[in-house]
Amino acid sequence: MDEISRLQRKRNMVLLLAGASFLVWQGATLGIDLADATSWSEPVGLFGLQIALIIGAIAWAGAMLLLVSYQRAVQWAGACSVLQDELFLQNRARATMYGFAGMIAGAALLLAAATFIEFSAVIAIRALLIIGVFIPLVVLAGLGHESENEDA
Amino acid sequence: MPAPVLGNRMKEHRARCGLTQAELAAQVGVTRKTINTVENRVFIPSTLLALKLAKALGAGVEDVFFLDDQLSE
Numbered sequence: 001m002d003e004i005s006r007l008q009r010k011r012n013m014v015l016l017l018a019g020a021s022f023l024v025w026q027g028a029t030l031g032i033d034l035a036d037a038t039s040w041s042e043p044v045g046l047f048g049l050q051i052a053l054i055i056g057a058i059a060w061a062g063a064m065l066l067l068v069s070y071q072r073a074v075q076w077a078g079a080c081s082v083l084q085d086e087l088f089l090q091n092r093a094r095a096t097m098y099g100f101a102g103m104i105a106g107a108a109l110l111l112a113a114a115t116f117i118e119f120s121a122v123i124a125i126r127a128l129l130i131i132g133v134f135i136p137l138v139v140l141a142g143l144g145h146e147s148e149n150e151d152a
Numbered sequence: 153m154p155a156p157v158l159g160n161r162m163k164e165h166r167a168r169c170g171l172t173q174a175e176l177a178a179q180v181g182v183t184r185k186t187i188n189t190v191e192n193r194v195f196i197p198s199t200l201l202a203l204k205l206a207k208a209l210g211a212g213v214e215d216v217f218f219l220d221d222q223l224s225e
Contacts, residue, residue, distance in 0.1 A: 002174055002184075004174075004177075004183055005174075005183075005184065008183060008185070081181060082177075082181055082182060082183060083183065085181070085182040085183055085186050086182065086186065086195075086197060086198055086201055087182070087183065087185060087186040087195050088183070088186075090195065144185075
């Protein structure tokens with residue numbers, strides 16, 4: 001496997017880790033917000049959410065460190081333009097579009113839900129933030145996934 | 153009337169030149185995946201990239217890329 005392929009794999013791994021850790025971190029925070037709003041006080045459940053919040057936050061910080069490490073490796077290899085070629089730019093635009101569509105769908109669902117239940121703006125914004133960050137990261141990683149039997 | 157798709161003979165030209173996808177990718181400054189997706193008609197390259205690919209393969213752009221009415225749905 002050449003250096004470019006290694007860097008592509010590292011990029012996909014960082015994107016997946018960032019997406020998953022953000023989901024766990026902010027998802028747990030959202031859960032705690034909802035527990036506060038509904039006066040839900042199951043101690044085991046709340047403890048689980050707090051543990052998930054801490055693990056997610058640590059994993060997110062780790063993903064950011066890996067991102068810095070990836071950027072340094074790209075600069076070291078002088079591969080910035082190759083790794084941001086036409087296909088990647090198209091994939092990034094598609095991933096952004098999926099994220100935008102997800103946020104619109106989420107906003108519509110929240111609007112419909114607001115008719116029946118009351119929740120704060122913070123909860124709605126956090127839910128949209130989770131969708132808007134998680135979907136593009138994971139979709140971009142998925143589109144960039146490279147199988148190993150392509151060369152002929 | 154079905155819309156034509158962009159066909160290509162990249163694989164044949166690449167074989168003629170004795171290049172792997174990775175070597176061709178390095179010559180034109182893209183990733184191997186981009187070459188693979190162009191060859192498999194998954195990704196339509198820009199005019200600039202099509203010209204670079206044709207040049208790297210030592211052929212005219214119309215020899216490498218063509219409108220294919222047969223494979224479209």
